[in-house]
Amino acid sequence: xxxxxxxxxxxxxxxxxxxxxxxxxxxxxxxxxxxxxxxxxxxxxxxxxxxxxxxxxxxxxxxxxxxxxxxxxxxxxxxxxxxxxxxxxxxxxxxxxxxxxxxxxxxxxxxxxxxxxxxxxxxxxxxxxxxxxxxxxxxxxxxxxxxxxxxxxxxxxxxxxxxxxxxxxxxxxxxxxxxxxxxxxxxxxxxxxxxxxxxxxxxxxxxxxxx
Amino acid sequence: xxxxxxxxxxxxxxxxxxxxxxxxxxxxxxxxxxxxxxxxxxxxxxxxxxxxxxxxxxxxxxxxxxxxxxxxxxxxxxxxxxxxxxxxxxxxxxxxxxxxxxxxxxxxxxxxxxxxxxxxxxxxxxxxxxxxxxxxxxxxxxxxxxxxxxxxxxxxxxxxxx
Numbered sequence: 142x143x144x145x146x147x148x149x150x151x152x153x154x155x156x157x158x159x160x161x162x163x164x165x166x167x168x169x170x171x172x173x174x175x176x177x178x179x180x181x182x183x184x185x186x187x188x189x190x191x192x193x194x195x196x197x198x199x200x201x202x203x204x205x206x207x208x209x210x211x212x213x214x215x216x217x218x219x220x221x222x223x224x225x226x227x228x229x230x231x232x233x234x235x236x237x238x239x240x241x242x243x244x245x246x247x248x249x250x251x252x253x254x255x256x257x258x259x260x261x262x263x264x265x266x267x268x269x270x271x272x273x274x275x276x277x278x279x280x281x282x283x284x285x286x287x288x289x290x291x292x293x294x295x296x297x298x299x300x301x302x303x304x305x306x307x308x309x310x311x312x313x314x315x316x317x318x319x320x321x322x323x324x325x326x327x328x329x330x331x332x333x334x335x336x337x338x339x340x341x342x343x344x345x346x347x348x349x350x351x352x
Numbered sequence: 353x354x355x356x357x358x359x360x361x362x363x364x365x366x367x368x369x370x371x372x373x374x375x376x377x378x379x380x381x382x383x384x385x386x387x388x389x390x391x392x393x394x395x396x397x398x399x400x401x402x403x404x405x406x407x408x409x410x411x412x413x414x415x416x417x418x419x420x421x422x423x424x425x426x427x428x429x430x431x432x433x434x435x436x437x438x439x440x441x442x443x444x445x446x447x448x449x450x451x452x453x454x455x456x457x458x459x460x461x462x463x464x465x466x467x468x469x470x471x472x473x474x475x476x477x478x479x480x481x482x483x484x485x486x487x488x489x490x491x492x493x494x495x496x497x498x499x500x501x502x503x504x505x506x507x508x509x510x511x512x513x514x
Contacts, residue, residue, distance in 0.1 A: 171362075
């Protein structure tokens with residue numbers, strides 16, 4: 142059995158699998174999925190925006206109406222409004238600047254862009270403590286201390302929120318280690334396979350001219 | 353591009369490429385997931401039809417989209433199931449003298465499963481009858497690099513089955 146002889150067999154096998162009825166079903170299913178995906182993206186964006194607007198309205202209003210002597214909690218509330226704005230802008234930037242690789246790029250290029258994007262995603266998630274959790278903790282704790290004053294209640298609140306932040310960060314790091322890092326390794330290995338093929342040709346004198 | 357135009361173009365493309373996409377789904381997904389991958393390929397082609405710039409033929413472009421979708425699917429599936437690619441050693445365990453049609457299909461499926469994702473893409477392009485130039489363009493490597501890779505796969509196949 143030779144590899145050259147298998148092409149016809151392979152194509153025949155797939156022709157049988159690709160019937161006219163299946164083609165029609167595929168068209169219907171594709172149209173349906175296009176509608177569904179557009180709806181999902183719209184809902185996700187709406188949910189994130191509503192959450193941010195809620196934080197901004199709630200704490201923004203507090204900043205505006207709270208009595209002047211509540212200066213510390215006003216600072217905390219203002220901080221949280223800024224934090225919500227920052228998170229929205231950062232997520233928006235991540236989605237618009239770090240776009241996924243174009244699916245119609247050559248496979249090697251597609252892998253390289255995906256790998257870069259994944260590296261950035263890993264960095265972003267690993268540093269979630271510094272850009273997401275820490276500013277939020279500063280804001281909520283300043284706000285609470287401003288309301289309750291320095292005392293045992295504030296201390297307990299601070300400890301609870303710090304533990305919560307630590308837990309979220311730990312879960313996040315675990316998700317990176319279990320999900321994104323193996324994915325990155327898989328992608329890097331695939332890219333290496335293509336790069337090796339190119340390097341082998343380029344490193345062999347006389348053969349590249351035949352190509 | 354208006355929706356009816358896009359649908360007409362997609363329908364024509366599907367007519368010509370359905371078998372190839374089914375082959376990619378066969379190579380990169382478990383039996384139970386093949387229809388899902390085929391649907392995902394169709395969806396990606398549909399969504400990206402506007403991006404086709406005419407630098408290659410529409411069929412080659414669609415092959416690129418399908419292959420990228422298959423590879424991305426495979427990576428996600430690997431993460432889900434934690435089942436990594438079978439080792440090359442498995443090739444030696446496969447029957448080497450397939451004479452009947454069923455045997456040929458089985459050998460092909462097993463050989464594909466035993467290959468790495470990159471080699472699988474190279475072999476698929478070869479089996480689907482793309483020219484060396486088109487195959488190299490789909491992969492984004494030179495024709496020479498494609499030939500070298502294909503030669504290695506051929507040798508590997510012959511060692512196991514001939």
